[in-house]
Amino acid sequence: MGNLGWYQLITTLAKKVGGPKVLLGLVAAGGYVIIRTAEAGGKKVVKLVKKKRESKIEETSLTTFIFTETGVGDGGLKYFEGESFFVAATHNDVILIEKENDKDNPYFVSGDWLKKVSTYM
Structure with a gap:
């Protein structure tokens, strides 16, 4: 390739496609197509994730669970057999109940x- 490196490669490509203006146009058009395709795919992924997250939240928040024992838990939680509660949020093994x-x-x-003392799965 000699000592011209990338300059020689670009000039050779420009000659093959009909000049530097055509080469720049092809590069711009190709970049536009790639970016728009990635954007459309990204939007679909975001919609799917949001839909999955919303359905997961709806499932847990609409479900009522019942304590199967009577006792006192950590943090002053007093619970009685037959008493119901809702799951407000979960994060790993930590659950926020009401x-x-x-x-x-x-x-x-x-x-x-919670799995031991209630109907929570």
């Missing part, structure tokens, strides 16, 4: 512990 008719809501509890 008991019905409880002025001290919400409570943070362990997922493993």
